[in-house]
Amino acid sequence: MEKITAIKGIKDILPLDSPTWHKVELTARNIFECFGFYEIRVPIMEKTTLFQRSIGETTDIVEKEMYTFRDRNDELLTLRPEATASVIRAYIEHNLMASDPVTKLYTIGPMFRRERPQKGRFRQFHQIDVELFGDDTPASDAEVIFMLMHFLQTLGIEKLSLEINSLGCKVCRPVFSKSVVEYLKGSEDALCPDCQRRIHTNPLRVFDCKVESCNTIIAGAPRILDDLCKDCSDHFSQVKEYLQDLKLSYEINPRMVRGLDYYTKTAFEVKSGELGAQNSLAGGGRYDGLVSFLGGPDVPGIGFGIGMERLIDCLPPSDSSPRRTDLFIAALGTRAQKIAFGLTQEFRRKGISAAMDYADRSLKSQMKRADKLNSAFTLIFGDKEIDESHAELRDMNTKNQKSLPLDGLLEELTNILNKRE
RNA sequence: GUGGGUGUAGCUCAAUUGGUCAGAGUGCCGGGUUGUGGCCCCGGAGGUUGAGGGUUCAAGUCCCUUCACUCACCCCA
Numbered sequence: 001m002e003k004i005t006a007i008k009g010i011k012d013i014l015p016l017d018s019p020t021w022h023k024v025e026l027t028a029r030n031i032f033e034c035f036g037f038y039e040i041r042v043p044i045m046e047k048t049t050l051f052q053r054s055i056g057e058t059t060d061i062v063e064k065e066m067y068t069f070r071d072r073n074d075e076l077l078t079l080r081p082e083a084t085a086s087v088i089r090a091y092i093e094h095n096l097m098a099s100d101p102v103t104k105l106y107t108i109g110p111m112f113r114r115e116r117p118q119k120g121r122f123r124q125f126h127q128i129d130v131e132l133f134g135d136d137t138p139a140s141d142a143e144v145i146f147m148l149m150h151f152l153q154t155l156g157i158e159k160l161s162l163e164i165n166s167l168g169c170k171v172c173r174p175v176f177s178k179s180v181v182e183y184l185k186g187s188e189d190a191l192c193p194d195c196q197r198r199i200h201t202n203p204l205r206v207f208d209c210k211v212e213s214c215n216t217i218i219a220g221a222p223r224i225l226d227d228l229c230k231d232c233s234d235h236f237s238q239v240k241e242y243l244q245d246l247k248l249s250y251e252i253n254p255r256m257v258r259g260l261d262y263y264t265k266t267a268f269e270v271k272s273g274e275l276g277a278q279n280s281l282a283g284g285g286r287y288d289g290l291v292s293f294l295g296g297p298d299v300p301g302i303g304f305g306i307g308m309e310r311l312i313d314c315l316p317p318s319d320s321s322p323r324r325t326d327l328f329i330a331a332l333g334t335r336a337q338k339i340a341f342g343l344t345q346e347f348r349r350k351g352i353s354a355a356m357d358y359a360d361r362s363l364k365s366q367m368k369r370a371d372k373l374n375s376a377f378t379l380i381f382g383d384k385e386i387d388e389s390h391a392e393l394r395d396m397n398t399k400n401q402k403s404l405p406l407d408g409l410l411e412e413l414t415n416i417l418n419k420r421e
Numbered sequence: 422g423u424g425g426g427u428g429u430a431g432c433u434c435a436a437u438u439g440g441u442c443a444g445a446g447u448g449c450c451g452g453g454u455u456g457u458g459g460c461c462c463c464g465g466a467g468g469u470u471g472a473g474g475g476u477u478c479a480a481g482u483c484c485c486u487u488c489a490c491u492c493a494c495c496c497c498a
Contacts, residue, residue, distance in 0.1 A: 005489085008489085008490090059496090060495075060496050060497080061496080061497080064422085064496095065496080065497090081497095082497095082498085111498080113496090113497075113498095115495090115496070115497075116422080116423090116493095116494090116495085116496095117490095117491085118491075118492060118493065118494095119491085119492065119493090120497095120498080121496090121497075121498080125498065126498090127498060128498095129498095194494090194495070205496090208496095210494090258497090260497090269498095276492080276493090277492080277493065277494085278496095278497070278498080280497070280498060281498070282498065283497080283498065284498095304498095305498055306498065307497085307498030308498080309498080310498060311498090328458095330456090330457080332456060362451090362452095362456080362457095363456045363457055363458095364451095364452090364456080364457065364458080365450085365451080365458095366456095366457085366458090367457050367458040367459095368458055368459085369458085370457095370458060371458040371459055372458085372459095375458095378457085378458080380456080380457070382456065384456085392457090394457075394458090396458070396459090399457095399458090401457085
C-alpha cells in the first residue's frame, strides 16, 4: 500500500514546534493591540475575481500561482494567496469605516501559492497581516513600519535590514514607467530573456534583476525617486523624517519593486541575512486607490505581511521549556488502576495536569514514564496501600516520599500541588 | 515551468576498488531486587537500502527510467 503523504510544499507543524508558533502569535497580538490594531478573521477562500482585481491580472500570483477551482455551482473560488484583498473586502462589506474613520486591523493565518518550494517558500505558508485604513498621513506609514520593527526586535531577531522606497501614485508612476520602457527599449537586445519579457509585463521589475548585464543597463535608467510628483515626494521625505525621529535605521532602495500591482507611494521590506535566497521577512506598503478600486469608498490604506515560517527560521534558539506534568499516578494491580483512573480525571477537572499509564505495567516502567513526562510528583499505590488505606507521594526532584491517607486524598493533594508554585 | 544535489531502521548517519554489508548512535519496549525514575549494563522489536528495470557469478555500491525530498532560477512572505 502506497503511503499517503502531505501535499508538496505543505507542512505539518509538529507538537515540538507549536510552542514557538504560539509565542510568535502571542507577541504579535500583544504588540499590535497595544498600537490599537484589532484582529479580524477572514476566510481562506474567496471568489477568484477578488484576487484578480486586487492583485492584478498580469502578476505572477494571479497568472500562475493561485489555487483556483470551480465550485459545484460553477463559481470560481480561490484559496487566498495573500490577505489584504480579503480584509479590504470585509472592510467594505461590513462598512467598518462607518464606525471609525481610521480602522486598524490584523489577521493571522495560512496563505496558498502554487510555487516550487524551496528554503523559506512553501505552497501553504503563514502570514501575519496588518492593515490600516483611513489615514493617508506619512505618520501612519511610520507608525506601521515602527510597529513592524518593534515586533521583530521584541522577538529577538537580529541582523535586520529595513528598506524603503516610494513607488509613486497613479499620477507619477505611469509617467515614470513609460520613461523606463523608453529607456530599456534602447538596449532591449542586451537584456536577459526574462527582462525582455518584463519590459512588456512589469518593466519596473527589471530593476530587480540579478543578471549582471541587466544591472549595468538599468543603472543608467531614470529613477523613480527623481520623478515623483510633488505630493509623493513630500510624503516620502516626511516618512523618512519620522523614521529618523524614531531612530529607525533604514536604507533607501530605489530599485525595490513590489510584486503586487496595488502598491502606491511608500513601499518597504525587511530582510534578514540568515535566510537564504528568499530573504524577505516582511513586506508591505501603501495602497491608496485599492479600496475604491474594489468598490468601496475612496479610503487610503497601508499594510504589510510577515512570513511566519521565515520569521521562525531566524528566531534565536530558545530554551524551549520542556513540558511538565504535575502528578503521575502509578497504580499497581487492577483495583488500584481503577481508583487511579478516576483520580486522574478528577485532578484534571481541577486543572492539575495528571497522567497515568492505563496498561498494567511494572512499577519500574511506570516510574520511567513519570520521569519522561517530567512529572513533579508521583503518587504510588497498589493493593497493599489500598488495604492499609493510604498512598505514597514521591517528590521526583528530592526523592522524598511520604504517606498520605486515601480518605480525602484528592483535596489534600490538590492543596499540596497548588501550594507548590 | 527550468537547472543542480540527495534518497540506507521513527530520527541522525556508517558500509574500503561492486564480494557475509545490511550496521552504529539515538528513540521505543523489556530486563539487571519480589513494588520505585534520571546514570550505567544487557536484551528485543524495527529496513524488500525510495520504486521499477538492466549489467554481473555477485549491486546499497555501476547504468537507465520513475518518484520523492532539497537548493537555486522565475517570483514572493
